[in-house]
Amino acid sequence: MIPRPKPKKNRLRRTMMFMNAQKPGLIKDAYIYGADSIILDLEDAVAENQKDAARFSLYHALKSIDYGDTEVIVRMNGLDTPHWQEDIRCIVAGGADGIRIAKCESAQDVKTVEEHVLAAEKEFGIEEGRTLLMAALESPKGVMNAYEIVTASPRMFGCAISGGDFRKSMHVQIQEGGIEMMTARSMMLLAARAAGVQCFDTMWPNIDDKEGFEAEVVQNRKMGFDGKSIVNPRQIRFVHETFAPTPKEIVYAEKLVRSFNEQANAGVGVYTVDGKMVDIPFFEDARRVIALAKACGVYHGDL
Amino acid sequence: MDIQKSAIAGTLESSDAQVIVEPSDHGMELSIESSVMNRYGRQIKAVVLETLDRLQVKNGKVAVVDKGALDCTLMARIECAVFRSCGLSQKNIPWGGAVK
Numbered sequence: 006m007i008p009r010p011k012p013k014k015n016r017l018r019r020t021m022m023f024m025n026a027q028k029p030g031l032i033k034d035a036y037i038y039g040a041d042s043i044i045l046d047l048e049d050a051v052a053e054n055q056k057d058a059a060r061f062s063l064y065h066a067l068k069s070i071d072y073g074d075t076e077v078i079v080r081m082n083g084l085d086t087p088h089w090q091e092d093i094r095c096i097v098a099g100g101a102d103g104i105r106i107a108k109c110e111s112a113q114d115v116k117t118v119e120e121h122v123l124a125a126e127k128e129f130g131i132e133e134g135r136t137l138l139m140a141a142l143e144s145p146k147g148v149m150n151a152y153e154i155v156t157a158s159p160r161m162f163g164c165a166i167s168g169g170d171f172r173k174s175m176h177v178q179i180q181e182g183g184i185e186m187m188t189a190r191s192m193m194l195l196a197a198r199a200a201g202v203q204c205f206d207t208m209w210p211n212i213d214d215k216e217g218f219e220a221e222v223v224q225n226r227k228m229g230f231d232g233k234s235i236v237n238p239r240q241i242r243f244v245h246e247t248f249a250p251t252p253k254e255i256v257y258a259e260k261l262v263r264s265f266n267e268q269a270n271a272g273v274g275v276y277t278v279d280g281k282m283v284d285i286p287f288f289e290d291a292r293r294v295i296a297l298a299k300a301c302g303v304y305h306g307d308l
Numbered sequence: 309m310d311i312q313k314s315a316i317a318g319t320l321e322s323s324d325a326q327v328i329v330e331p332s333d334h335g336m337e338l339s340i341e342s343s344v345m346n347r348y349g350r351q352i353k354a355v356v357l358e359t360l361d362r363l364q365v366k367n368g369k370v371a372v373v374d375k376g377a378l379d380c381t382l383m384a385r386i387e388c389a390v391f392r393s394c395g396l397s398q399k400n401i402p403w404g405g406a407v408k
Binding site: 028029030033056057058060061062064065066068069070087090091094095098099129 | 317318321322323324377378379380381383384385387388391392397398399400401403404407408
């Protein structure tokens with residue numbers, strides 16, 4: 006068995022790459038591509054009559070493959086299926102870092118999952134509280150309840166919108182500019198930030214439409230997402246580059262941090278940097294930018 | 309476990325293995341075919357036997373067609389086929405017990 010370090014609620018999750026847990030060819034080397042997290046899927050990628058086989062395959066993959074620093078999340082089947090209870094036993098026994106709750110619609114859904122996760126941790130001698138949770142919001146109801154969902158358990162590290170199901174329930178298709186999901190994305194982001202958890206956008210399904218994909222990633226970054234679900238390793242690099250702070254942002258953040266230290270010593274609260282008024286919230290954001298730049302491996306300064 | 313009816317698990321895709329189990333009263337009958345038989349035949353046989361032993365399967369025909377599966381995949385397919393043959397593959401799997 007490969008011992009995995011205790012999962013961290015807060016970590017870099019720019020890319021979360023989906024992998025069918027039933028396909029040995031995919032899961033055996035899933036970590037080599039450099040996604041921050043992988044999501045081994047027991048849900049939609051697995052045919053109804055192979056759910057049992059996928060669990061055996063998942064369990065042994067979790068126990069025997071060294072995924073290194075890549076976070077290993079498993080997407081379980083929804084609470085409206087006959088599969089979810091055994092999914093949880095298998096995921097927890099295998100020692101996955103976290104569970105993505107498919108079709109999450111309420112705080113009660115989270116609590117139900119949490120209860121079974123805790124029971125499984127006890128059953129299999131796993132440290133209680135180790136297994137993290139995240140919610141996939143796939144319906145208007147899920148989005149409307151985003152805040153109660155992400156605050157329902159201390160295990161929750163974030164939420165993601167699932168575009169395929171969500172667009173169907175709204176009777177819309179993917180639009181250039183993303184207007185069809187703008188409200189939902191915004192509501193989810195607000196809920197996540199209010200709760201202090203992370204927020205992830207849906208995957209881009211048209212793998213060959215590179216321009217559409219890149220436009221969506223850029224918009225995700227502008228809106229404030231922490232990362233994105235992806236379905237192909239080819240999508241990793243662009244997301245990582247786009248979510249990393251730009252050299253310009255880093256320089257500005259450094260300047261803010263340094264100047265703040267000087268000004269604070271001199272007893273000044275609000276002042277100007279490059280002609281723009283700045284105060285304490287700017288300083289906090291600058292520190293976040295530096296921390297993110299470090300995590301992304303693009304910071305070469307000495308702060 | 310006793311193999312009660314014939315069952316199959318896995319596919320013939322690369323990196324996978326397909327396992328078919330059938331009931332029998334005359335001990336274990338094992339057949340293994342593999343795309344990497346020359347190099348890994350002995351290792352594959354050892355994994356198959358260990359897994360069946362852990363599941364306490366004493367009788368049955370077990371046919372494995374290996375397409376270059378890792379040990380973990382091979383174990384998963386054998387276990388799934390055996391649990392399916394007993395109608396027990398859907399829930400209360402002894403994770404970490406007989407399955408490990």
